[in-house]
Amino acid sequence: EIVLTQSPATLSLSPGETATLSCRASQSVNNYLAWYQQRPGQAPRLLMYDASNRATGIPIRFTGSGSGTDFTLTISNLEPEDFAVYYCQQRSSSWTFGQGTKVEIK
Amino acid sequence: EMHLLESGGNLVQPGGSLRLSCTASGFTFSNYAMSWVRQAPGKGLEWVSTMSGNRLYTDYADSVQGRFTVSRDNSRNTLYLQLTSLRAEDAATYYCAKGDVPGALHYFDLWGRGTLVTVSS
Numbered sequence: 001e002i003v004l005t006q007s008p009a010t011l012s013l014s015p016g017e018t019a020t021l022s023c024r025a026s027q028s029v030n031n032y033l034a035w036y037q038q039r040p041g042q043a044p045r046l047l048m049y050d051a052s053n054r055a056t057g058i059p060i061r062f063t064g065s066g067s068g069t070d071f072t073l074t075i076s077n078l079e080p081e082d083f084a085v086y087y088c089q090q091r092s093s094s095w096t097f098g099q100g101t102k103v104e105i106k
Numbered sequence: 107e108m109h110l111l112e113s114g115g116n117l118v119q120p121g122g123s124l125r126l127s128c129t130a131s132g133f134t135f136s137n138y139a140m141s142w143v144r145q146a147p148g149k150g151l152e153w154v155s156t157m158s159g160n161r162l163y164t165d166y167a168d169s170v171q172g173r174f175t176v177s178r179d180n181s182r183n184t185l186y187l188q189l190t191s192l193r194a195e196d197a198a199t200y201y202c203a204k205g206d207v208p209g210a211l212h213y214f215d216l217w218g219r220g221t222l223v224t225v226s227s
Contacts (some may be wrong), residue, residue, distance in 0.1 A: 009178075024167075032212070042219075045217070046213055047199075049212065050212075068134060091211075091212045091213060095141075095153040095211075096153065097153065100151075
């Protein structure tokens with residue numbers, strides 16, 4: 001099973017700042033990686049797929065990068081609605097999720 | 107507008123059984139693989155099971171293999187998950203999720219609001 005490790009567990013930032021989230025895979029997943037956002041009490045929402053492609057309707061302040069084992073989600077100019085938990089997910093071998101990074105208001 | 111609605115969650119005793127349902131609307135259901143993903147209270151996401159649109163392919167997480175069974179009725183636009191031999195660690199919100207491309211499952215581009223399964227005596 002491919003294990004995804006996300007860091008940090010929690011990121012404390014202010015609106016307008018930039019969030020940088022990391023996801024590391026236990027073995028190469030090529031670019032077969034997605035990011036999801038989950039707001040409190042809501043279902044997850046697909047943000048990025050194949051590492052760097054924004055899903056439909058996702059603002060350009062969300063940027064994904066990486067390949068192989070190391071991936072980054074960058075959220076520029078944080079808006080109030082961006083404070084949430086973010087998960088990475090790989091599809092290279094079955095489907096697994098990282099444990100999540102919580103972006104909280106500082 | 108595309109929509110998924112789960113139902114069937116309930117309180118069940120350890121060793122018990124339950125059937126979850128997910129009704130889809132707004133897209134051609136039979137064209138897409140569908141999955142179940144669960145989330146234990148305060149925890150992360152765990153993929154549980156997937157069935158292809160034509161029902162020929164199924165897959166399960168090791169943690170549920172042999173205890174859970176996924177099925178679908180394309181005439182009713184509904185996905186099911188039969189849960190048996192339930193354990194305390196199966197307690198979670200179960201989400202239904204749609205595959206992102208016709209005929210394949212890469213990512214999950216539409217999620218329902220989830221249905222809560224509680225396992226307790």
